Amino acid sequence: MSGPASEFDAYRSELEAAERRVAGEIEPGARGLVLAILVFVLAVTFILPHTGSVRGVDVLVADDNAISAGIAVPSRIFTWLSLIFGIGFSMLALTTRRWTLAWIALAGSAVACAIGMLAVWSRQTAAEGLPGPGIGLILGWLTVILLTFHWARVVWTRTAVQMAAEAERRQGAADNPARSLLEGFDRHGDSDPPLDPDRGR
Secondary structure (H helix, E strand, C coil): CHHHHHHHHHHHHHHHHHHHHHHCECCCCHHHHHHHHHHHHHHHHHHCEEECCEEHHHHHHCCHHHHHCCCCHHHHHHHHHHHHHHHHHHHHHHHHCEHHHHHHHHHHHHHHHHHHHHHHHHHHCCCCCCCCECHHHHHHHHHHHHHHHHHHHHHHHHHHHHHHHHHHHHHHHHHHHHHHHHHHHHHHHHHCCCCCCCCCC
16 A cells, blocks of 8 residues: 555646745736836837936936936836846836746736836926926836736735645544554454355354
């Protein structure tokens, strides 16, 4: 009986490893296409004016044009967060389908939402004579908000699946002692020799 039992244990170990591997992946489905479009739109905002004639890439590198327009620190931080998390980690998460990368993209995009609000506010309250927020900044901020929303849905869905799988594994582990006890009784009953019908005659 030890042979089949050991084979079953090996099969169960492989099954649990496969479950853990699948639990670490995301399946965005149709939402993945939406995320890919949002990443593309966010990349386009870097060539659009963020304020006056200053483009997103100008804010990113803080060139002379950006400095002359009085670009504040929140605008620079927002562009870097958008590039690293909104574009970089989002593309990695969509390509590799790793739950960890999706979570990082979500966290970074959420921070970028708050910084983006400060960036827009800093342009609205800029000194007299300086340009206000441009289409690139506003569109980039709205795109990051949408990215955060969709990544939150993807990450939460995968988290719920992981919790359900973990609960099922715990339930299976709790049932193992009872199952082993029943199997022991079955093996003990099978080991008893059959009664001889002629015995006692």
